[in-house]
Amino acid sequence: MKVLKLGGSVITDKDVPETVDERNLERAAAAVGGYDGDLVVVHGGGSFGHHHASAHGISRTRGSEDYEGVVAVHAAMQRLNDAVLAALHAEGVPAVPVHPFSAGFRNAVDDLVLPTGQVRVLLREGFVPVLHGDVVAHEGRGATIVSGDELVVEVADHLDAERVGLCSAVPGVYDEAGDVVGRIESFEDVEAALGGSQSTDVTGGMATKVRELLALSVPAFVFDLDGVAAFLAGDDVGTRIG
Ligand SMILES: Nc1ncnc2c1ncn2[C@@H]1O[C@H](COP(=O)(O)OP(=O)(O)OP(=O)(O)O)[C@@H](O)[C@H]1O
Numbered sequence: 001m002k003v004l005k006l007g008g009s010v011i012t013d014k015d016v017p018e019t020v021d022e023r024n025l026e027r028a029a030a031a032v033g034g035y036d037g038d039l040v041v042v043h044g045g046g047s048f049g050h051h052h053a054s055a056h057g058i059s060r061t062r063g064s065e066d067y068e069g070v071v072a073v074h075a076a077m078q079r080l081n082d083a084v085l086a087a088l089h090a091e092g093v094p095a096v097p098v099h100p101f102s103a104g105f106r107n108a109v110d111d112l113v114l115p116t117g118q119v120r121v122l123l124r125e126g127f128v129p130v131l132h133g134d135v136v137a138h139e140g141r142g143a144t145i146v147s148g149d150e151l152v153v154e155v156a157d158h159l160d161a162e163r164v165g166l167c168s169a170v171p172g173v174y175d176e177a178g179d180v181v182g183r184i185e186s187f188e189d190v191e192a193a194l195g196g197s198q199s200t201d202v203t204g205g206m207a208t209k210v211r212e213l214l215a216l217s218v219p220a221f222v223f224d225l226d227g228v229a230a231f232l233a234g235d236d237v238g239t240r241i242g
């Protein structure tokens, strides 16, 4: 089983609130449509989730007890999820939604608790589950953001993924000279070159991604749209992490 994250910076125009990048989304969906095998898709928030999360002051650590903010973020992510499902369906992919807000939570020590039995069964029954960054209940803090990157790691761990791919707006992780790094085996290797995201992003950009992907026991790859089909075909593409 493979896990593919479609970055919000790829499938949306991150600088214009609630704008899908139709062309990029179609390209990503076409690559997924050309793949025949077990796959979980996760997508990020882009200008849907991050815009509302930022407007309501919600992040991975900063919670909110205001139902309006929680509903605004979740509803926006559902709208983006609908667009992703429609694009996948147009390519013949049997994609179905799994909404983290209704499935998981963070406990009192801030760990994400995400049941994945439904994802396992959906896979076995021939579906392609599609999860997304979302708000989740957070013990003692109201609700906080869960990023697509965290979901990728959880799903990959629980369901023994063979490889994980993050399709982002960049062809891989850049070093300080601006060249794509072939492989990262420790955070210190690239720490100096790692920054946040160029756009409104409440979950942390590339540095957080690299740190979390290094914790996986299977290889992860960061690549751009040109790399999706090759990643799904089993090739090493972009930057290998781990
Ligand atoms: N060393 C680096 N190499 C590559 N990208 C970097 C680096 N440092 C910072 N970045 C930024 O990180 C961004 C990727 O993180 P971002 O969180 O925006 O991606 P995403 O997962 O596609 O989006 P989303 O979080 O909405 O799903 C790149 O577009 C780039 O601007």
Ligand SMILES: C=C(C)CCOP(=O)(O)O
Pocket: 008, 043, 044, 045, 046, 049, 050, 053, 073, 077, 132, 133, 134, 135, 145, 146, 147, 148, 149, 202, 203, 204
């Ligand atoms: C802001 C929200 C709701 C989603 C965050 O997920 P990410 O774009 O994968 O970091």
